[in-house]
Amino acid sequence: MFAELCIGKAIHYRNLTVFPLSWAHPYEAPYVLLGTAIEAGQAVVEEVSESGSVPNLAVTNKADRPLLIPEGEILIGAKQNRVVNVTVLVAAGVKFLMPVSCVEAGRWRYQSRHFESKFHSPPSLRHKKLKAIHRNRSESGIAASDQGEVWDEVQACLNKVDARSETSSLTDGFLASEERLKEYRHEFSLPADAAGVLVAKGTKVIGMDLFDSPTTLQAIWHRLRDAYFFDAPGDNHKRRATSRKTALAFLDHVAASARPRQSALGLGEELEIAGEDLVGGALTYSGHLCHVAAFSESA
Numbered sequence: 001m002f003a004e005l006c007i008g009k010a011i012h013y014r015n016l017t018v019f020p021l022s023w024a025h026p027y028e029a030p031y032v033l034l035g036t037a038i039e040a041g042q043a044v045v046e047e048v049s050e051s052g053s054v055p056n057l058a059v060t061n062k063a064d065r066p067l068l069i070p071e072g073e074i075l076i077g078a079k080q081n082r083v084v085n086v087t088v089l090v091a092a093g094v095k096f097l098m099p100v101s102c103v104e105a106g107r108w109r110y111q112s113r114h115f116e117s118k119f120h121s122p123p124s125l126r127h128k129k130l131k132a133i134h135r136n137r138s139e140s141g142i143a144a145s146d147q148g149e150v151w152d153e154v155q156a157c158l159n160k161v162d163a164r165s166e167t168s169s170l171t172d173g174f175l176a177s178e179e180r181l182k183e184y185r186h187e188f189s190l191p192a193d194a195a196g197v198l199v200a201k202g203t204k205v206i207g208m209d210l211f212d213s214p215t216t217l218q219a220i221w222h223r224l225r226d227a228y229f230f231d232a233p234g235d236n237h238k239r240r241a242t243s244r245k246t247a248l249a250f251l252d253h254v255a256a257s258a259r260p261r262q263s264a265l266g267l268g269e270e271l272e273i274a275g276e277d278l279v280g281g282a283l284t285y286s287g288h289l290c291h292v293a294a295f296s297e298s299a
Contacts, residue, residue: 001255001282001289005210007247008194013187015235016228017242021196021210027288029213031066031089034059034073035117036219043067045075045115048097052079052108055144057115059096066091066267069098070209070220071281071293072126072227074171075115080104081169083121083150085133086143087283087291089267096266099143101129101150106167119171120220120227123199123207123299125153130279130295134272143265160234174226180233181226188225190217196292198250199228200242201235205250207280207295212288253278254294 008020037043042063048056057075061067067090075082082100090096103121121129132146154170163176174181190197195217196210209224211217217224257275264270264283273280273294280294 001258002251005251007198007244007251008191010241010244010247011188012241013184014232015201015237015239016184016188016232017200017239018188018190018228019198019200019242019244019247020190020194021198021208022191022193022214023195023212026193026195026214027212029068029211029216029290030286031068031290032063033216033219034067034069035223037061037063037067038115038117045098045117046113047078054080054102054147055099057082057098057100059090059098061090061092061094061096064092066285068216068290070291071130072121073117073223074103074119074121075100075117076119076171077112077115079110080107080167081171082115083125083129083170085129085145086265086270086281087293088265089283089285089290091267099265101145101147103150103154104167104169104171105151105154106165107169118223119174120223121170122157122227122230123295124231125150125157125170126293127207127279127295127297127299128153130281130293134274134279137261137272157230160231174230177226177230177233181229184229184232185225188229190221197224197228198247200246200250201298202239202242203246204298205242205246205296206299208250208254208292210289210292212290250294250296254280254292258282
């Protein structure tokens with residue numbers, strides 16, 4: 001799974017260690033990323049109907065190539081903000097029903113007709129969401145989260161940063177953390193060939209996101225980094241830099257815990273990652289890993 005993966009020099013600041021991940025033979029992705037496509041008018045994300053449906057959104061891919069929608073992406077607008085449940089690759093010219101979870105419990109009214117992609121959800125929320133999705137898929141085949149757990153985690157995130165939100169929106173937590181996040185952004189600059197990151201605190205790995213191309217990571221990094229940094233400023237413990245050995249052990253655990261699912265929701269083939277203190281997922285397409293996301297209990 002990670003045979004050609006290279007682990008770069010660790011970047012450490014206060015309580016976080018980030019390992020850049022790169023491929024020995026870089027690959028140019030054959031898809032367009034959701035956030036990029038929305039900005040270019042090549043993709044539209046909207047409610048499934050005028051009345052809407054909390055656990056689903058409609059995605060129209062207007063591009064002439066597949067559209068990658070990464071798990072954890074937060075979509076803001078329409079009747080309420082949502083988070084993407086699992087990574088999906090949507091074929092060109094297709095309208096797709098996408099499973100999502102609500103991350104704004106106090107709003108069910110239109111503020112726009114379409115969604116924008118401006119945030120990514122923190123590892124703690126992604127861990128709980130994916131754990132429930134694995135359970136629900138095994139029982140019913142539906143990629144649904146436990147919505148109550150998601151709302152509880154959103155509130156925990158808001159409380160962590162003392163954020164006030166009239167609609168209990170996770171994005172208000174990021175807005176409240178803006179000044180504190182700036183400090184971490186300044187310290188963590190990735191090499192140009194990085195296609196992913198593995199993030200840790202002390203002896204514990206929080207999680208990882210890995211894409212097939214550095215171009216994809218560069219396009220999403222400004223959202224992804226804030227998601228990983230989100231609770232770091234509130235942790236006043238200075239920690240030693242995480243060892244390379246710890247990072248390698250986590251990657252080995254991810255690879256050993258991956259198993260194929262019967263079918264993906266869109267194009268490609270899906271892998272479910274489930275092991276002791278570990279949950280995640282991966283999507284492959286044309287023999288390449290499009291996206292791997294995995295999180296430990298410490299997230």
